[in-house]
Amino acid sequence: MNNLSILEHIKLTINPKFQDWILFKNDTYIIFDDITIVANVQDEAIKLMKEFGPVFAGGSAGDFNVIHLNSTEGWLVSGHGYGMYTYVHPSELDNETPNDLEIGLYGRSKRNLDGENPEIVHINTSNNS
Template identity: 70%
Template sequence: MKKTLSIVATFIICLISCTQNLREKQILNSNIKKMNNSDLIENVKLAINPKFQDWVLFKNGTYIIFDNVDTIKAVNDEAIKQMKEFGPVFAGGPAGDFNTIHLTKTDGWIVSGHGYGMYTYVNPSEIENKTPNDIEIGIFGRSKRDLDGKNPEILYINSSKK
């Protein structure tokens, strides 16, 4: 019985992993409208509570909010470190968990994960289904976060320090 459960669990984990890899390929190779960098930056600015002034945005829409920037030597280095640690998605662990937040000041959603202060912006134009549910949005956002985690490229840094 234990061996059968172990085989089933392994199969499910492999299935989830394969589905995740397929979704990543779809994101990279899709004909879905991709946002230009300035639109992405503007939408993320509207998505973030204005009380948070220190944040770093990555190429695929994942951003990290810093509320203790005075204790950080180089925010870009810290952002990449956190992205490498909390960005990649691994089936069966907390990296696969997400929550979908509907935005009010701009179109789209924010997908949160297990990394503190880490969120991924999803624009409606990026999703094929024009009436997506929270699970579709969350999986799509999680896939974008995974891409940023595996190849972190900083797009923009917002800083309260002038």
């Protein structure tokens, strides 16, 4: 059994060339291309999460893609926000062999929670990685 923390799993999902990202409470993270041009990264991340995190029926927030990971267990669910991904660990799902729809719907529900009540739990920058 792999005993990595969720943060360690998430670090393994991100291409090492991207060092600037912010993680929210329900495992949604936003990658910033250049954090040095952002005046207040926490405010910007919360603004983006409030804009792109909540899911509305029939809206583009309902669209998602599931990315199967090679570097660690689990999946990433991407949506309509640039650089925004939600990590789903296999232990979060009841089905041992979930399909992309199950994974995507679960990941989308986690992103919605982060969008409705954004709470930053980790800030990663090239200075602290």
